[in-house]
Amino acid sequence: MSPNRRELFAALLTAGAIRAAHAADEPVIPGKRPMILHNDRPEDLETPVRYFDSYLTPIDAFFVRQHLPRPAPIDRAQYRLTVNGMVSKPQQLTLADLEKLPQHTLPAVIECTGNGRGFYSPKVPGIQWLRGAIGNAEWTGPRIADILKLAGASESAAYLETDGADTGAINTPDFIRSLPMKKALHPATLLALKMNGQPLPDIHGAPARLIVPGWDGTSSVKWVIRLSAAAQPNNGFFMNPGYRYPKYALPPGTPARPAELEVIEGMPVKSSITAPEDQAKLPLGPVTVRGFAWAGEEAIERVDVSTDGGSRWQPADLTGPKLPFAWRLWKLDWKPTQPGYYTILSRATDTAGRVQPIVSPWNPSGYLWNAIDRIGVLLERA
């Protein structure tokens, strides 16, 4: 080995050793099991698929997407929710005021608008989520409609603007979102105070967060401190150009056309395979293929699975109620008789007849990935 090569190999070995040493230094995120760490400050944490084995995703496994540094924890006694704008009785509501309103509970998925971004090619900027920026939890709190009624919101207000307590460093824009009033007044749209029966944890928006069932996760603003009835939608970064999708599909790799971007609303139909894990090696024998499926404001009608790359499909067994907003778990008991490498696919169909596509349209921000899911497994004789 020449001196040059020796040096180079030594350098490569050192780099490897440094990486190995750093693995033990990864941060602990209080309240969370080991999560896929895309960003620790602020926290962007993806749920590993192996945790998706229950209808309700446990809080300690639920994904986290923070746009901005987390605000200082909000004291429950000091908390005030401002309700203003086009209202006849502006309000400063305490947590006790909100708890006095009728409380409603519903299971609903929150999925990051960019879940699956890492599957797009060419690559687009943003967190490279794969399957795990999603979770299904039970949310409890008053209806937004009841809060707006308390404040006497004008019937001519077309939008609800929501501000979270998080603020950006330097000139990073504030996180403000607008919802069409029709969706804000929907009986399933809540100001959640509880998640899976527990007071909302700080990392998920304590003490109160919006839940906008069936819409993209970014609609469900955390640490809500202000609701404003308005005539027009907010036009800040997180409404425009953030979280917009091309009205007309673009050739992959081409820049967005700002005038042709639209606000994302309801989410598409989608299924994901959670077991086996992609590229798993398993002994030849029966395998349970499992996953979840959801369809935004629709419910899941069926999930079909192929274990041969899409030649033949079989219906999976669905569990759980057929509800809009929430996911359904599915499984297929597969009894392969031959060893080898298998490509397994899952394809969901919803109650509106939407079917998961083979190709998810490329878009410059990598939103709304919902292509038929695909994993590979190698079955070997024991």
Next chain:
Amino acid sequence: MRIGIALIFLGAALAADQATLDRGQKEEARDCVACHSLRLIHSQRLSRATWNKELDKMTGWGTKITDRDALLEYLVANYGDDKPAPPPAMSQDGAKH
């Protein structure tokens, strides 16, 4: 053997520009950490044009970049779209905290 030779050439090519890359890495450490950890950068694999646009976006949000060319070279050399995706990092167990 061929791989070994290829590595030597790769090493030489990198070494030629090492000073710029070092300056770029210093820029990154100075400019990018006010709002987020470096993981957010290091987990992505983007083309030169896309990294350049990201620098525009961050500049617009108030990041002061002194040596933008060096920062861009460093990002492309280390986190270009021709590089393989990094293995996922996992946080340590915090469920009991």
